[in-house]
Amino acid sequence: MAQVKRLRVDGQRNRERIVAAAAELVARDGAQASLEEIARQAGVGSATLHRHFPSRQALLEAVFRDGVAQLCARAAAQPGKEPAAELAAWLEELTVYTATHRGLAFALLGGPAGLTAEDICCTDMLRDVLNVLVARASSRGALHAGATTEDLMMLANAIAVANEKDPLTARRVLRLALTGIRP
Amino acid sequence: MAQVKRLRVDGQRNRERIVAAAAELVARDGAQASLEEIARQAGVGSATLHRHFPSRQALLEAVFRDGVAQLCARAAAQPGKEPAAELAAWLEELTVYTATHRGLAFALLGGPAGLTAEDICCTDMLRDVLNVLVARASSRGALHAGATTEDLMMLANAIAVANEKDPLTARRVLRLALTGIRP
DNA sequence: TTGACAAACGGGGTCCCCCTCCGTATTCAA
DNA sequence: TTGAATACGGAGGGGGACCCCGTTTGTCAA
Incomplete structure:
Protein backbone atom coordinates (compact mmCIF):
# COMPACT_ATOMS: atom_id res chain seq x y z
CA MET A 1 0.00 0.00 0.00
CA ALA A 2 3.12 2.19 0.06
CA GLN A 3 4.41 3.97 -3.02
CA VAL A 4 4.06 1.81 -6.08
CA LYS A 5 7.72 2.54 -6.84
CA ARG A 6 10.00 3.97 -4.23
CA LEU A 7 11.17 7.50 -4.94
CA ARG A 8 14.78 8.45 -4.90
CA VAL A 9 15.75 10.29 -1.72
CA ASP A 10 15.92 13.67 -3.41
CA GLY A 11 12.55 13.04 -4.98
CA GLN A 12 11.06 12.15 -1.63
CA ARG A 13 12.55 15.25 -0.01
CA ASN A 14 11.22 17.57 -2.68
CA ARG A 15 7.82 15.98 -2.55
CA GLU A 16 7.61 16.65 1.15
CA ARG A 17 8.75 20.24 0.74
CA ILE A 18 6.12 20.82 -1.90
CA VAL A 19 3.34 19.43 0.27
CA ALA A 20 4.49 21.55 3.22
CA ALA A 21 4.59 24.70 1.13
CA ALA A 22 1.22 23.88 -0.37
CA ALA A 23 -0.31 23.38 3.05
CA GLU A 24 0.84 26.82 4.08
CA LEU A 25 -0.23 28.67 0.97
CA VAL A 26 -3.54 26.86 0.61
CA ALA A 27 -4.31 27.79 4.21
CA ARG A 28 -3.61 31.39 3.31
CA ASP A 29 -5.09 31.62 -0.18
CA GLY A 30 -7.53 28.75 -0.47
CA ALA A 31 -7.76 26.09 -3.12
CA GLN A 32 -6.75 28.48 -5.89
CA ALA A 33 -3.32 29.21 -4.44
CA SER A 34 -0.70 29.74 -7.12
CA LEU A 35 1.20 26.58 -8.00
CA GLU A 36 4.16 28.68 -9.12
CA GLU A 37 4.33 30.31 -5.72
CA ILE A 38 4.08 26.96 -3.98
CA ALA A 39 7.01 25.70 -6.03
CA ARG A 40 8.97 28.86 -5.31
CA GLN A 41 8.33 28.59 -1.58
CA ALA A 42 9.28 24.93 -1.62
CA GLY A 43 12.52 25.87 -3.34
CA VAL A 44 11.91 23.69 -6.40
CA GLY A 45 11.27 24.42 -10.04
CA SER A 46 7.69 24.48 -11.20
CA ALA A 47 8.40 21.53 -13.47
CA THR A 48 9.22 19.48 -10.39
CA LEU A 49 5.92 20.35 -8.81
CA HIS A 50 4.05 19.35 -11.93
CA ARG A 51 5.98 16.10 -12.16
CA HIS A 52 5.02 15.12 -8.63
CA PHE A 53 1.45 16.36 -8.83
CA PRO A 54 -0.11 16.25 -12.27
CA SER A 55 -3.10 18.28 -11.13
CA ARG A 56 -4.13 20.70 -8.44
CA GLN A 57 -6.51 18.05 -7.13
CA ALA A 58 -3.64 15.62 -6.65
CA LEU A 59 -1.67 18.17 -4.65
CA LEU A 60 -4.65 19.05 -2.48
CA GLU A 61 -5.29 15.38 -1.82
CA ALA A 62 -1.72 15.00 -0.62
CA MET B 1 -34.97 52.33 -11.12
CA ALA B 2 -33.55 52.36 -14.64
CA GLN B 3 -29.91 53.09 -15.36
CA VAL B 4 -28.58 55.80 -13.07
CA LYS B 5 -27.20 57.56 -16.14
CA ARG B 6 -28.33 56.67 -19.60
CA LEU B 7 -25.67 55.04 -21.74
CA ARG B 8 -24.83 56.28 -25.17
CA VAL B 9 -26.38 54.14 -27.88
CA ASP B 10 -23.09 52.50 -28.79
CA GLY B 11 -22.46 51.81 -25.12
CA GLN B 12 -25.85 50.19 -24.75
CA ARG B 13 -25.34 48.09 -27.84
CA ASN B 14 -21.96 46.82 -26.71
CA ARG B 15 -23.23 46.07 -23.25
CA GLU B 16 -25.94 43.88 -24.70
CA ARG B 17 -23.50 42.09 -26.96
CA ILE B 18 -21.23 41.37 -24.04
CA VAL B 19 -24.03 39.94 -21.93
CA ALA B 20 -25.18 37.76 -24.82
CA ALA B 21 -21.68 36.43 -25.42
CA ALA B 22 -21.20 35.88 -21.73
CA ALA B 23 -24.44 33.92 -21.48
CA GLU B 24 -23.28 31.61 -24.22
CA LEU B 25 -19.75 31.04 -22.93
CA VAL B 26 -20.75 30.73 -19.30
CA ALA B 27 -23.26 28.09 -20.34
CA ARG B 28 -20.44 26.26 -22.06
CA ASP B 29 -17.56 26.79 -19.63
CA GLY B 30 -19.14 27.69 -16.31
CA ALA B 31 -18.46 30.64 -14.08
CA GLN B 32 -14.76 30.64 -14.89
CA ALA B 33 -15.27 31.33 -18.58
CA SER B 34 -12.53 33.52 -20.02
CA LEU B 35 -13.41 37.19 -20.03
CA GLU B 36 -11.06 37.73 -22.97
CA GLU B 37 -12.96 35.18 -24.99
CA ILE B 38 -16.27 36.72 -24.06
CA ALA B 39 -15.03 40.10 -25.25
CA ARG B 40 -13.68 38.55 -28.44
CA GLN B 41 -16.95 36.79 -29.15
CA ALA B 42 -18.88 39.97 -28.46
CA GLY B 43 -16.66 41.77 -30.93
CA VAL B 44 -15.41 44.34 -28.44
CA GLY B 45 -12.06 45.03 -26.87
CA SER B 46 -11.41 43.59 -23.46
CA ALA B 47 -11.12 47.11 -22.06
CA THR B 48 -14.73 47.68 -23.03
CA LEU B 49 -15.84 44.58 -21.19
CA HIS B 50 -13.99 45.67 -18.07
CA ARG B 51 -15.42 49.17 -18.28
CA HIS B 52 -18.97 47.84 -18.37
CA PHE B 53 -18.42 45.12 -15.79
CA PRO B 54 -15.78 45.84 -13.18
CA SER B 55 -15.83 42.28 -11.90
CA ARG B 56 -16.77 38.81 -12.99
CA GLN B 57 -19.56 38.86 -10.41
CA ALA B 58 -21.06 41.94 -11.99
CA LEU B 59 -21.12 40.29 -15.40
CA LEU B 60 -22.67 37.12 -14.06
CA GLU B 61 -25.32 39.14 -12.26
CA ALA B 62 -26.20 40.81 -15.54
C1' DT C 1 35.38 2.38 -4.96
C1' DT C 2 33.82 3.34 -9.36
C1' DG C 3 31.30 4.29 -13.39
C1' DA C 4 27.25 3.81 -16.22
C1' DC C 5 22.50 4.35 -16.30
C1' DA C 6 18.16 5.59 -14.62
C1' DA C 7 15.82 9.09 -12.13
C1' DA C 8 14.97 13.60 -10.93
C1' DC C 9 15.86 18.41 -11.53
C1' DG C 10 14.84 23.20 -13.11
C1' DG C 11 15.71 27.22 -16.37
C1' DG C 12 13.33 29.10 -19.70
C1' DG C 13 9.78 29.11 -23.31
C1' DT C 14 4.88 29.10 -24.90
C1' DC C 15 0.44 30.31 -24.48
C1' DC C 16 -3.32 32.21 -22.05
C1' DC C 17 -5.46 35.37 -18.82
C1' DC C 18 -6.65 39.65 -16.18
C1' DC C 19 -6.48 44.36 -16.07
C1' DT C 20 -5.22 49.20 -17.33
C1' DC C 21 -3.37 53.14 -19.97
C1' DC C 22 -4.14 56.46 -23.23
C1' DG C 23 -4.67 58.10 -27.98
C1' DT C 24 -8.69 57.82 -31.18
C1' DA C 25 -13.46 57.65 -32.67
C1' DT C 26 -18.33 58.38 -31.85
C1' DT C 27 -22.38 60.56 -29.93
C1' DC C 28 -25.30 64.17 -28.54
C1' DA C 29 -26.89 68.55 -26.97
C1' DA C 30 -26.89 73.23 -27.80
C1' DT D 1 -22.72 72.32 -37.11
C1' DT D 2 -19.54 71.85 -33.53
C1' DG D 3 -17.05 70.86 -29.35
C1' DA D 4 -17.33 68.54 -25.03
C1' DA D 5 -18.42 64.35 -23.02
C1' DT D 6 -18.49 59.65 -23.57
C1' DA D 7 -17.06 55.27 -25.17
C1' DC D 8 -13.83 52.49 -27.76
C1' DG D 9 -9.91 49.16 -28.31
C1' DG D 10 -4.93 48.09 -29.38
C1' DA D 11 -1.15 47.21 -26.90
C1' DG D 12 1.53 46.12 -22.96
C1' DG D 13 2.67 44.83 -18.02
C1' DG D 14 2.35 41.30 -14.79
C1' DG D 15 1.23 36.70 -13.59
C1' DG D 16 0.00 31.81 -13.97
C1' DA D 17 -0.15 26.86 -15.93
C1' DC D 18 2.25 23.60 -18.14
C1' DC D 19 6.06 21.45 -20.80
C1' DC D 20 10.67 20.61 -23.30
C1' DC D 21 15.02 19.09 -22.88
C1' DG D 22 19.88 19.63 -21.48
C1' DT D 23 22.01 18.90 -16.88
C1' DT D 24 22.76 17.04 -12.35
C1' DT D 25 22.30 13.53 -8.85
C1' DG D 26 21.39 8.96 -6.77
C1' DT D 27 21.83 3.98 -7.15
C1' DC D 28 23.68 -0.29 -7.67
C1' DA D 29 26.29 -3.86 -9.78
C1' DA D 30 30.84 -5.10 -10.59
Whole structure:
Protein backbone atom coordinates (compact mmCIF):
# COMPACT_ATOMS: atom_id res chain seq x y z
CA MET A 1 0.00 0.00 0.00
CA ALA A 2 3.12 2.19 0.06
CA GLN A 3 4.41 3.97 -3.02
CA VAL A 4 4.06 1.81 -6.08
CA LYS A 5 7.72 2.54 -6.84
CA ARG A 6 10.00 3.97 -4.23
CA LEU A 7 11.17 7.50 -4.94
CA ARG A 8 14.78 8.45 -4.90
CA VAL A 9 15.75 10.29 -1.72
CA ASP A 10 15.92 13.67 -3.41
CA GLY A 11 12.55 13.04 -4.98
CA GLN A 12 11.06 12.15 -1.63
CA ARG A 13 12.55 15.25 -0.01
CA ASN A 14 11.22 17.57 -2.68
CA ARG A 15 7.82 15.98 -2.55
CA GLU A 16 7.61 16.65 1.15
CA ARG A 17 8.75 20.24 0.74
CA ILE A 18 6.12 20.82 -1.90
CA VAL A 19 3.34 19.43 0.27
CA ALA A 20 4.49 21.55 3.22
CA ALA A 21 4.59 24.70 1.13
CA ALA A 22 1.22 23.88 -0.37
CA ALA A 23 -0.31 23.38 3.05
CA GLU A 24 0.84 26.82 4.08
CA LEU A 25 -0.23 28.67 0.97
CA VAL A 26 -3.54 26.86 0.61
CA ALA A 27 -4.31 27.79 4.21
CA ARG A 28 -3.61 31.39 3.31
CA ASP A 29 -5.09 31.62 -0.18
CA GLY A 30 -7.53 28.75 -0.47
CA ALA A 31 -7.76 26.09 -3.12
CA GLN A 32 -6.75 28.48 -5.89
CA ALA A 33 -3.32 29.21 -4.44
CA SER A 34 -0.70 29.74 -7.12
CA LEU A 35 1.20 26.58 -8.00
CA GLU A 36 4.16 28.68 -9.12
CA GLU A 37 4.33 30.31 -5.72
CA ILE A 38 4.08 26.96 -3.98
CA ALA A 39 7.01 25.70 -6.03
CA ARG A 40 8.97 28.86 -5.31
CA GLN A 41 8.33 28.59 -1.58
CA ALA A 42 9.28 24.93 -1.62
CA GLY A 43 12.52 25.87 -3.34
CA VAL A 44 11.91 23.69 -6.40
CA GLY A 45 11.27 24.42 -10.04
CA SER A 46 7.69 24.48 -11.20
CA ALA A 47 8.40 21.53 -13.47
CA THR A 48 9.22 19.48 -10.39
CA LEU A 49 5.92 20.35 -8.81
CA HIS A 50 4.05 19.35 -11.93
CA ARG A 51 5.98 16.10 -12.16
CA HIS A 52 5.02 15.12 -8.63
CA PHE A 53 1.45 16.36 -8.83
CA PRO A 54 -0.11 16.25 -12.27
CA SER A 55 -3.10 18.28 -11.13
CA ARG A 56 -4.13 20.70 -8.44
CA GLN A 57 -6.51 18.05 -7.13
CA ALA A 58 -3.64 15.62 -6.65
CA LEU A 59 -1.67 18.17 -4.65
CA LEU A 60 -4.65 19.05 -2.48
CA GLU A 61 -5.29 15.38 -1.82
CA ALA A 62 -1.72 15.00 -0.62
CA VAL A 63 -1.97 18.07 1.59
CA PHE A 64 -5.04 16.80 3.40
CA ARG A 65 -4.33 13.10 3.38
CA ASP A 66 -3.08 12.76 6.94
CA GLY A 67 -5.73 14.95 8.49
CA VAL A 68 -8.50 13.09 6.74
CA ALA A 69 -7.04 9.77 7.77
CA GLN A 70 -7.12 10.86 11.40
CA LEU A 71 -10.70 12.02 11.01
CA CYS A 72 -11.64 8.66 9.59
CA ALA A 73 -9.84 6.80 12.36
CA ARG A 74 -11.83 8.74 14.91
CA ALA A 75 -15.06 7.53 13.33
CA ALA A 76 -14.16 3.95 14.22
CA ALA A 77 -13.51 4.99 17.80
CA GLN A 78 -17.02 6.46 18.19
CA PRO A 79 -19.11 4.92 20.95
CA GLY A 80 -21.93 2.87 19.47
CA LYS A 81 -24.84 5.20 20.08
CA GLU A 82 -28.01 5.22 18.12
CA PRO A 83 -26.96 4.75 14.46
CA ALA A 84 -28.62 7.81 12.96
CA ALA A 85 -27.20 10.01 15.71
CA GLU A 86 -23.80 8.49 15.19
CA LEU A 87 -24.00 9.19 11.47
CA ALA A 88 -25.15 12.73 12.10
CA ALA A 89 -22.40 13.38 14.60
CA TRP A 90 -19.73 12.22 12.24
CA LEU A 91 -21.09 14.19 9.32
CA GLU A 92 -21.04 17.23 11.54
CA GLU A 93 -17.47 16.59 12.51
CA LEU A 94 -16.55 16.13 8.88
CA THR A 95 -18.23 19.37 7.89
CA VAL A 96 -16.59 21.40 10.62
CA TYR A 97 -13.22 19.95 9.81
CA THR A 98 -13.65 20.53 6.10
CA ALA A 99 -14.86 24.08 6.55
CA THR A 100 -11.93 24.78 8.83
CA HIS A 101 -9.30 23.67 6.34
CA ARG A 102 -9.33 25.92 3.33
CA GLY A 103 -9.22 24.02 0.09
CA LEU A 104 -10.26 20.68 1.47
CA ALA A 105 -13.90 20.96 0.57
CA PHE A 106 -12.93 21.94 -2.94
CA ALA A 107 -10.59 18.96 -3.18
CA LEU A 108 -13.31 16.59 -2.07
CA LEU A 109 -15.96 18.02 -4.36
CA GLY A 110 -13.72 18.17 -7.39
CA GLY A 111 -13.57 14.43 -7.69
CA PRO A 112 -10.94 12.34 -9.45
CA ALA A 113 -9.38 14.31 -12.30
CA GLY A 114 -5.99 13.14 -13.40
CA LEU A 115 -5.28 11.41 -10.11
CA THR A 116 -3.12 8.34 -9.92
CA ALA A 117 -4.21 5.40 -7.83
CA GLU A 118 -2.36 6.40 -4.69
CA ASP A 119 -3.49 9.99 -4.92
CA ILE A 120 -7.18 9.23 -4.82
CA CYS A 121 -7.41 8.51 -1.20
CA CYS A 122 -9.02 11.27 0.82
CA THR A 123 -12.24 10.86 -1.06
CA ASP A 124 -12.15 7.11 -0.86
CA MET A 125 -11.30 7.00 2.82
CA LEU A 126 -14.26 9.20 3.59
CA ARG A 127 -16.57 7.28 1.35
CA ASP A 128 -15.61 4.03 3.05
CA VAL A 129 -16.29 5.39 6.51
CA LEU A 130 -19.57 6.87 5.44
CA ASN A 131 -20.60 3.66 3.75
CA VAL A 132 -20.29 1.82 7.03
CA LEU A 133 -22.23 4.41 8.98
CA VAL A 134 -24.93 4.63 6.34
CA ALA A 135 -25.29 0.88 6.13
CA ARG A 136 -25.58 0.57 9.89
CA ALA A 137 -28.18 3.30 10.13
CA SER A 138 -30.27 2.16 7.23
CA SER A 139 -30.25 -1.49 8.24
CA ARG A 140 -32.06 -0.40 11.39
CA GLY A 141 -34.49 1.68 9.41
CA ALA A 142 -33.11 4.85 10.89
CA LEU A 143 -32.35 6.51 7.60
CA HIS A 144 -34.50 8.13 4.95
CA ALA A 145 -34.91 5.69 2.07
CA GLY A 146 -33.58 7.98 -0.66
CA ALA A 147 -30.39 8.96 1.15
CA THR A 148 -27.22 7.54 -0.36
CA THR A 149 -23.64 7.82 0.81
CA GLU A 150 -22.93 10.04 -2.18
CA ASP A 151 -25.78 12.34 -1.29
CA LEU A 152 -24.62 12.82 2.26
CA MET A 153 -21.01 13.35 1.33
CA MET A 154 -21.99 15.83 -1.33
CA LEU A 155 -24.26 17.65 1.08
CA ALA A 156 -21.60 17.96 3.74
CA ASN A 157 -18.99 19.11 1.27
CA ALA A 158 -21.29 21.55 -0.43
CA ILE A 159 -22.09 23.21 2.86
CA ALA A 160 -18.44 23.29 3.80
CA VAL A 161 -17.29 24.77 0.51
CA ALA A 162 -19.88 27.50 0.82
CA ASN A 163 -18.69 28.29 4.35
CA GLU A 164 -14.95 28.13 4.24
CA LYS A 165 -13.62 30.04 7.18
CA ASP A 166 -16.96 29.91 8.97
CA PRO A 167 -17.23 26.45 10.53
CA LEU A 168 -19.89 27.58 12.97
CA THR A 169 -22.32 28.54 10.25
CA ALA A 170 -21.41 25.39 8.39
CA ARG A 171 -22.30 23.30 11.43
CA ARG A 172 -25.56 25.10 12.01
CA VAL A 173 -26.68 24.67 8.41
CA LEU A 174 -25.67 21.03 8.32
CA ARG A 175 -27.69 20.36 11.46
CA LEU A 176 -30.62 22.08 9.85
CA ALA A 177 -30.21 19.90 6.80
CA LEU A 178 -29.99 16.70 8.80
CA THR A 179 -33.09 17.39 10.87
CA GLY A 180 -35.17 19.15 8.23
CA ILE A 181 -36.66 22.61 8.24
CA ARG A 182 -39.79 21.91 10.24
CA PRO A 183 -39.81 22.48 14.00
CA MET B 1 -34.97 52.33 -11.12
CA ALA B 2 -33.55 52.36 -14.64
CA GLN B 3 -29.91 53.09 -15.36
CA VAL B 4 -28.58 55.80 -13.07
CA LYS B 5 -27.20 57.56 -16.14
CA ARG B 6 -28.33 56.67 -19.60
CA LEU B 7 -25.67 55.04 -21.74
CA ARG B 8 -24.83 56.28 -25.17
CA VAL B 9 -26.38 54.14 -27.88
CA ASP B 10 -23.09 52.50 -28.79
CA GLY B 11 -22.46 51.81 -25.12
CA GLN B 12 -25.85 50.19 -24.75
CA ARG B 13 -25.34 48.09 -27.84
CA ASN B 14 -21.96 46.82 -26.71
CA ARG B 15 -23.23 46.07 -23.25
CA GLU B 16 -25.94 43.88 -24.70
CA ARG B 17 -23.50 42.09 -26.96
CA ILE B 18 -21.23 41.37 -24.04
CA VAL B 19 -24.03 39.94 -21.93
CA ALA B 20 -25.18 37.76 -24.82
CA ALA B 21 -21.68 36.43 -25.42
CA ALA B 22 -21.20 35.88 -21.73
CA ALA B 23 -24.44 33.92 -21.48
CA GLU B 24 -23.28 31.61 -24.22
CA LEU B 25 -19.75 31.04 -22.93
CA VAL B 26 -20.75 30.73 -19.30
CA ALA B 27 -23.26 28.09 -20.34
CA ARG B 28 -20.44 26.26 -22.06
CA ASP B 29 -17.56 26.79 -19.63
CA GLY B 30 -19.14 27.69 -16.31
CA ALA B 31 -18.46 30.64 -14.08
CA GLN B 32 -14.76 30.64 -14.89
CA ALA B 33 -15.27 31.33 -18.58
CA SER B 34 -12.53 33.52 -20.02
CA LEU B 35 -13.41 37.19 -20.03
CA GLU B 36 -11.06 37.73 -22.97
CA GLU B 37 -12.96 35.18 -24.99
CA ILE B 38 -16.27 36.72 -24.06
CA ALA B 39 -15.03 40.10 -25.25
CA ARG B 40 -13.68 38.55 -28.44
CA GLN B 41 -16.95 36.79 -29.15
CA ALA B 42 -18.88 39.97 -28.46
CA GLY B 43 -16.66 41.77 -30.93
CA VAL B 44 -15.41 44.34 -28.44
CA GLY B 45 -12.06 45.03 -26.87
CA SER B 46 -11.41 43.59 -23.46
CA ALA B 47 -11.12 47.11 -22.06
CA THR B 48 -14.73 47.68 -23.03
CA LEU B 49 -15.84 44.58 -21.19
CA HIS B 50 -13.99 45.67 -18.07
CA ARG B 51 -15.42 49.17 -18.28
CA HIS B 52 -18.97 47.84 -18.37
CA PHE B 53 -18.42 45.12 -15.79
CA PRO B 54 -15.78 45.84 -13.18
CA SER B 55 -15.83 42.28 -11.90
CA ARG B 56 -16.77 38.81 -12.99
CA GLN B 57 -19.56 38.86 -10.41
CA ALA B 58 -21.06 41.94 -11.99
CA LEU B 59 -21.12 40.29 -15.40
CA LEU B 60 -22.67 37.12 -14.06
CA GLU B 61 -25.32 39.14 -12.26
CA ALA B 62 -26.20 40.81 -15.54
CA VAL B 63 -26.33 37.51 -17.39
CA PHE B 64 -28.79 35.97 -14.96
CA ARG B 65 -30.80 39.03 -14.01
CA ASP B 66 -33.80 38.43 -16.21
CA GLY B 67 -34.08 34.75 -15.46
CA VAL B 68 -33.92 35.31 -11.75
CA ALA B 69 -36.49 38.07 -11.97
CA GLN B 70 -38.89 35.66 -13.68
CA LEU B 71 -38.23 33.04 -11.05
CA CYS B 72 -39.02 35.56 -8.33
CA ALA B 73 -42.17 36.69 -10.08
CA ARG B 74 -43.37 33.11 -10.18
CA ALA B 75 -43.06 32.90 -6.40
CA ALA B 76 -45.71 35.56 -6.00
CA ALA B 77 -48.03 33.65 -8.30
CA GLN B 78 -47.87 30.49 -6.17
CA PRO B 79 -51.17 29.28 -4.78
CA GLY B 80 -51.29 29.88 -1.02
CA LYS B 81 -50.79 26.33 0.19
CA GLU B 82 -49.42 25.40 3.52
CA PRO B 83 -46.56 27.85 4.19
CA ALA B 84 -43.76 25.36 4.84
CA ALA B 85 -44.70 23.42 1.72
CA GLU B 86 -44.80 26.62 -0.26
CA LEU B 87 -41.35 27.55 1.00
CA ALA B 88 -40.01 24.09 0.22
CA ALA B 89 -41.49 24.11 -3.24
CA TRP B 90 -39.95 27.41 -4.12
CA LEU B 91 -36.54 26.47 -2.73
CA GLU B 92 -36.70 23.40 -4.87
CA GLU B 93 -37.55 25.41 -7.92
CA LEU B 94 -34.71 27.78 -7.15
CA THR B 95 -32.24 24.94 -6.75
CA VAL B 96 -33.22 23.24 -9.96
CA TYR B 97 -33.03 26.50 -11.86
CA THR B 98 -29.70 27.39 -10.37
CA ALA B 99 -28.21 23.98 -10.99
CA THR B 100 -29.44 24.13 -14.57
CA HIS B 101 -27.73 27.41 -15.36
CA ARG B 102 -23.98 27.09 -15.13
CA GLY B 103 -22.36 29.90 -13.24
CA LEU B 104 -25.47 31.15 -11.50
CA ALA B 105 -24.91 29.33 -8.24
CA PHE B 106 -21.38 30.65 -8.18
CA ALA B 107 -22.62 34.17 -8.76
CA LEU B 108 -25.12 33.88 -5.95
CA LEU B 109 -22.66 32.37 -3.51
CA GLY B 110 -19.93 34.84 -4.32
CA GLY B 111 -21.84 37.72 -2.88
CA PRO B 112 -21.34 41.43 -3.49
CA ALA B 113 -17.76 42.10 -4.51
CA GLY B 114 -17.18 45.27 -6.42
CA LEU B 115 -20.78 45.55 -7.50
CA THR B 116 -22.43 48.89 -7.99
CA ALA B 117 -25.93 49.55 -6.71
CA GLU B 118 -27.75 48.49 -9.86
CA ASP B 119 -25.63 45.39 -10.30
CA ILE B 120 -26.49 43.84 -6.98
CA CYS B 121 -29.82 42.58 -7.88
CA CYS B 122 -30.07 38.84 -8.39
CA THR B 123 -29.04 38.15 -4.85
CA ASP B 124 -31.29 40.82 -3.42
CA MET B 125 -34.30 39.82 -5.44
CA LEU B 126 -33.99 36.27 -4.21
CA ARG B 127 -33.42 37.32 -0.65
CA ASP B 128 -36.55 39.45 -0.70
CA VAL B 129 -38.70 36.64 -1.99
CA LEU B 130 -37.28 34.21 0.52
CA ASN B 131 -37.76 36.67 3.35
CA VAL B 132 -41.47 36.77 2.65
CA LEU B 133 -41.80 33.01 2.45
CA VAL B 134 -39.73 32.47 5.57
CA ALA B 135 -41.67 35.07 7.52
CA ARG B 136 -44.98 33.55 6.49
CA ALA B 137 -43.88 30.05 7.43
CA SER B 138 -42.30 30.94 10.71
CA SER B 139 -45.17 33.14 11.86
CA ARG B 140 -47.32 30.02 11.74
CA GLY B 141 -44.72 28.02 13.60
CA ALA B 142 -44.07 25.87 10.57
CA LEU B 143 -40.36 26.49 10.46
CA HIS B 144 -37.46 25.29 12.55
CA ALA B 145 -36.48 28.06 14.96
CA GLY B 146 -32.82 28.29 13.93
CA ALA B 147 -33.48 28.56 10.21
CA THR B 148 -32.78 31.96 8.73
CA THR B 149 -33.27 33.25 5.22
CA GLU B 150 -29.50 33.32 4.81
CA ASP B 151 -29.20 29.70 5.86
CA LEU B 152 -31.78 28.52 3.40
CA MET B 153 -30.39 30.52 0.52
CA MET B 154 -26.90 29.31 1.29
CA LEU B 155 -28.07 25.74 1.51
CA ALA B 156 -29.88 25.86 -1.82
CA ASN B 157 -26.96 27.54 -3.54
CA ALA B 158 -24.38 25.23 -2.03
CA ILE B 159 -26.26 22.20 -3.29
CA ALA B 160 -26.66 23.77 -6.70
CA VAL B 161 -23.03 24.74 -7.05
CA ALA B 162 -22.00 21.20 -6.17
CA ASN B 163 -24.37 19.81 -8.79
CA GLU B 164 -24.02 22.03 -11.79
CA LYS B 165 -25.32 20.14 -14.79
CA ASP B 166 -27.14 17.66 -12.61
CA PRO B 167 -30.37 19.31 -11.52
CA LEU B 168 -32.02 16.01 -10.69
CA THR B 169 -29.46 15.12 -8.06
CA ALA B 170 -29.58 18.67 -6.80
CA ARG B 171 -33.32 18.40 -6.31
CA ARG B 172 -33.08 15.07 -4.59
CA VAL B 173 -30.46 16.26 -2.14
CA LEU B 174 -32.31 19.48 -1.43
CA ARG B 175 -35.46 17.50 -0.62
CA LEU B 176 -33.42 15.34 1.67
CA ALA B 177 -32.07 18.43 3.39
CA LEU B 178 -35.48 20.00 3.79
CA THR B 179 -37.07 16.92 5.31
CA GLY B 180 -34.11 15.61 7.27
CA ILE B 181 -32.34 12.30 7.01
CA ARG B 182 -34.67 10.21 9.14
CA PRO B 183 -37.45 8.20 7.52
C1' DT C 1 35.38 2.38 -4.96
C1' DT C 2 33.82 3.34 -9.36
C1' DG C 3 31.30 4.29 -13.39
C1' DA C 4 27.25 3.81 -16.22
C1' DC C 5 22.50 4.35 -16.30
C1' DA C 6 18.16 5.59 -14.62
C1' DA C 7 15.82 9.09 -12.13
C1' DA C 8 14.97 13.60 -10.93
C1' DC C 9 15.86 18.41 -11.53
C1' DG C 10 14.84 23.20 -13.11
C1' DG C 11 15.71 27.22 -16.37
C1' DG C 12 13.33 29.10 -19.70
C1' DG C 13 9.78 29.11 -23.31
C1' DT C 14 4.88 29.10 -24.90
C1' DC C 15 0.44 30.31 -24.48
C1' DC C 16 -3.32 32.21 -22.05
C1' DC C 17 -5.46 35.37 -18.82
C1' DC C 18 -6.65 39.65 -16.18
C1' DC C 19 -6.48 44.36 -16.07
C1' DT C 20 -5.22 49.20 -17.33
C1' DC C 21 -3.37 53.14 -19.97
C1' DC C 22 -4.14 56.46 -23.23
C1' DG C 23 -4.67 58.10 -27.98
C1' DT C 24 -8.69 57.82 -31.18
C1' DA C 25 -13.46 57.65 -32.67
C1' DT C 26 -18.33 58.38 -31.85
C1' DT C 27 -22.38 60.56 -29.93
C1' DC C 28 -25.30 64.17 -28.54
C1' DA C 29 -26.89 68.55 -26.97
C1' DA C 30 -26.89 73.23 -27.80
C1' DT D 1 -22.72 72.32 -37.11
C1' DT D 2 -19.54 71.85 -33.53
C1' DG D 3 -17.05 70.86 -29.35
C1' DA D 4 -17.33 68.54 -25.03
C1' DA D 5 -18.42 64.35 -23.02
C1' DT D 6 -18.49 59.65 -23.57
C1' DA D 7 -17.06 55.27 -25.17
C1' DC D 8 -13.83 52.49 -27.76
C1' DG D 9 -9.91 49.16 -28.31
C1' DG D 10 -4.93 48.09 -29.38
C1' DA D 11 -1.15 47.21 -26.90
C1' DG D 12 1.53 46.12 -22.96
C1' DG D 13 2.67 44.83 -18.02
C1' DG D 14 2.35 41.30 -14.79
C1' DG D 15 1.23 36.70 -13.59
C1' DG D 16 0.00 31.81 -13.97
C1' DA D 17 -0.15 26.86 -15.93
C1' DC D 18 2.25 23.60 -18.14
C1' DC D 19 6.06 21.45 -20.80
C1' DC D 20 10.67 20.61 -23.30
C1' DC D 21 15.02 19.09 -22.88
C1' DG D 22 19.88 19.63 -21.48
C1' DT D 23 22.01 18.90 -16.88
C1' DT D 24 22.76 17.04 -12.35
C1' DT D 25 22.30 13.53 -8.85
C1' DG D 26 21.39 8.96 -6.77
C1' DT D 27 21.83 3.98 -7.15
C1' DC D 28 23.68 -0.29 -7.67
C1' DA D 29 26.29 -3.86 -9.78
C1' DA D 30 30.84 -5.10 -10.59
